[in-house]
Amino acid sequence: MVSIFVTMSYTPPKITIHYIAPGISANSGALASHPLSPFWNLRLEDSALWNQLQHTWDRQHNPILHGNATGILRKPKVKLLSQIEDECLSDCMSRMCSVPRLHDINSLPEQMRAFIRSMHCREYPLLINQPDMCRRKNISFGLDSPMLFMAIKSQVGNFENRQAIRETWGRSGPVKGGSNKKGGLVRTVFLLGRQDSSTGPHPDLKNLLELENQKYRDILQWDFRDTFFNLTLKDLLFWHWLQQYCPTAIFVFKGDDDVFVRTGALLDYLHKQLMEHNQWRAYTNETDMDLFVGDVINNAMPNREPSTKYYIPESFYKGAYPPYAGGGGVVYSGSLALRLKEVSNRVRLFPIDDVYLGMCLNRLGLSPSHNPGFLTFDLPVTDRANPCAYKSVLLVHKRSPKEMLTLWKQLQNLPGQC
Numbered sequence: 006m007v008s009i010f011v012t013m014s015y016t017p018p019k020i021t022i023h024y025i026a027p028g029i030s031a032n033s034g035a036l037a038s039h040p041l042s043p044f045w046n047l048r049l050e051d052s053a054l055w056n057q058l059q060h061t062w063d064r065q066h067n068p069i070l071h072g073n074a075t076g077i078l079r080k081p082k083v084k085l086l087s088q089i090e091d092e093c094l095s096d097c098m099s100r101m102c103s104v105p106r107l108h109d110i111n112s113l114p115e116q117m118r119a120f121i122r123s124m125h126c127r128e129y130p131l132l133i134n135q136p137d138m139c140r141r142k143n144i145s146f147g148l149d150s151p152m153l154f155m156a157i158k159s160q161v162g163n164f165e166n167r168q169a170i171r172e173t174w175g176r177s178g179p180v181k182g183g184s185n186k187k188g189g190l191v192r193t194v195f196l197l198g199r200q201d202s203s204t205g206p207h208p209d210l211k212n213l214l215e216l217e218n219q220k221y222r223d224i225l226q227w228d229f230r231d232t233f234f235n236l237t238l239k240d241l242l243f244w245h246w247l248q249q250y251c252p253t254a255i256f257v258f259k260g261d262d263d264v265f266v267r268t269g270a271l272l273d274y275l276h277k278q279l280m281e282h283n284q285w286r287a288y289t290n291e292t293d294m295d296l297f298v299g300d301v302i303n304n305a306m307p308n309r310e311p312s313t314k315y316y317i318p319e320s321f322y323k324g325a326y327p328p329y330a331g332g333g334g335v336v337y338s339g340s341l342a343l344r345l346k347e348v349s350n351r352v353r354l355f356p357i358d359d360v361y362l363g364m365c366l367n368r369l370g371l372s373p374s375h376n377p378g379f380l381t382f383d384l385p386v387t388d389r390a391n392p393c394a395y396k397s398v399l400l401v402h403k404r405s406p407k408e409m410l411t412l413w414k415q416l417q418n419l420p421g422q423c
Contacts, residue, residue: 139251152189154254169406173413198231234356244346260334299330301375329363332381393423
């Protein structure tokens, strides 16, 4: 901001100098520092596809560029990169769309090419739904408000992981807090796409999945390929589902099916956060809770190594990543989940789900909070077999189904042991 003060007088005014530009002394007659060239970046990054697409949306959603009711400000005539996209949105499921386009797309790995071809698609039909997950029993209206809604990203063939979670930390129903403190109602669902045939032949598990769903009623499945780069879709589609079927959930856990969570300890932590929020709300009248917690990664740069599954080419994305919480599990408030759903309509899909959540948070003006209890890189090897080493742990990554069952048994009555 540049402030200009003009004084009109017949005699030289006596003005006290309050600010001197850096590098200029009060007694020198030299001009103060001033920019010699434009100091705003007028040229947006257009050599990376994601950045170019995002800048287009930023302009479309910029209230200043949209103008006002009097027509003084007008939306600039910008040639939109997404003009062809609009024609393709209704054609997502036919796989006929090749928008957006990159001149070197054939040089990219297949998973990146597949993502680019479908990154404008955001709506996929539900194959398996649980519309009554949060509905009160024996009542045709009204919703239960789970203290913690657990959304676990899984794949069709991971039967053992899902079963181990159901029998341990992801059990649906009333759950006690740590040390038998106040707990809360927990609801758990597993988020699935359909089997990805491009990775090789798979046995047809559709009938087994149907039997599993009939017994447990905790599967959400959408009609998109279940690949690593499509994990972002699970967040996006889950937020839409949550808004429609369980909008009153107080907290949401989003995680992978190979993590282990001390659910009772997590409920204790969330009760404390809720109490502090309610105390703060009494003074501020702030109803929305901005909690988003996990193992936070700052100042991360895209992985440019083509042989890794996290590879992001420079032609697709340039710049650093915003702060994000990674490693298999995060917790955020239910009210924030609904705001993430809204703001995601203004953020282009990104192939790494943890980073995408950071991008959406950034658009809301928020940052994730780091909690040392989220051990995404595991305990030291020497401590993993010691139950007392888990006393301050909320989440640890990663554990096999067998390890989950063993660890769950070991951690019962943990405070008494340690």
